[in-house]
């Protein structure tokens with residue numbers, strides 16, 4: 001049972017979600033019960049009027065972890081000029097496609113829970129870390145959009161959340177190795193919900209060394225597209241909706257699940273035609289996610305949207321690690337707690353990078369304004 005629930009103005013209860021509770025793991029919880037809160041768009045009826053909480057924070061230094069990890073270099077505080085992120089709407093404007101969080105709290109069809117439920121999209125939540133975060137957030141009363149490729153596993157997570165009778169969930173399948181599918185995912189989200197309070201860019205791959213260098217049908221190095229570029233596109237496509245969902249009191253949030261495995265982007269050979277290794281491909285894509293988060297945080301400075309990145313935990317007991325025959329060094333519970341902290345904590349500032357629960361510094365390249373701008377410009381060209 002979750003120790004916290006969503007109460008319209010924030011998380012209340014014995015502890016915020018993400019705080020460790022005895023017995024921790026929730027995946028096995030099943031309870032008969034009706035459907036929970038619904039952040040779904042139901043014609044024009046269901047309208048939500050909530051976002052998330054607070055600001056604050058500080059910094060410290062990182063270490064390497066996963067295979068392929070390069071210890072991040074300590075660097076100065078993140079800074080830089082405001083970037084152009086290619087949003088299709090102005091700050092504070094209505095969501096794309098005419099969608100808008102209208103906050104029709106008097107609509108009787110919406111019901112009290114529906115009105116209060118924050119809407120959270122977690123990519124890669126059919127398994128591993130994303131699944132655990134989804135279950136946790138569902139148990140607080142949130143409406144969680146589950147995403148991944150595996151429909152069966154996606155449905156299982158939806159059922160687990162709805163069976164608990166507190167939150168609600170729905171599943172959208174999309175392969176992030178395809179830019180078209182990523183665009184379709186964004187369209188689906190926009191058509192199904194009126195608001196998006198939190199986007200967790202979590203889906204990730206780490207190929208086997210034996211796979212060699214894999215190029216997607218769109219022509220990009222596999223890790224780069226799935227882990228970074230598709231999330232760049234998804235975030236860009238959903239940004240108007242996210243911006244329209246945040247308020248000064250309760251800013252919306254974008255959380256990039258990166259890693260301490262960070263390798264600088266070689267702008268002369270981003271797709272790694274030379275010197276590819278699985279570790280390098282993975283680590284380059286993970287640092288790209290941090291550059292993206294810092295760049296977006298700069299661009300959205302002063303707006304009610306917090307952009308954060310983190311290394312959740314080192315070598316968790318998930319498929320990514322176990323399917324390689326590697327030894328797990330952390331429980332997925334540890335990573336879940338770290339991600340949930342960035343979704344719910346009032347003590348975080350936009351533009352921060354965390355290692356677990358601790359704000360820290362990323363690789364030097366993340367603080368290089370020129371590198372961030374270059375990556376942004378290239379990414380805009382690549383996603384069209």
Ligand SMILES: NC(=O)c1ccc[n+]([C@@H]2O[C@H](COP(=O)([O-])OP(=O)(O)OC[C@H]3O[C@@H](n4cnc5c(N)ncnc54)[C@H](OP(=O)(O)O)[C@@H]3O)[C@@H](O)[C@H]2O)c1
Pocket residue numbers: 066123124125126127128129130147148149150151153174175176177201202203204205226257258259260311312313314315316317318319320321
């Ligand atoms: N495990 C660790 O120790 C560790 C450490 C640091 C950072 N991380 C990061 O944490 C995140 C989650 O990792 P995890 O350990 O939970 O991995 P995981 O158990 O392998 O789960 C990966 C998730 O991503 C989805 N996914 C994979 N490829 C996809 C694609 N092409 N399109 C759409 N969805 C896709 C998978 O769903 P489907 O199979 O249904 O598509 C699954 O839900 C990743 O970003 C990873 O880099 C993990």
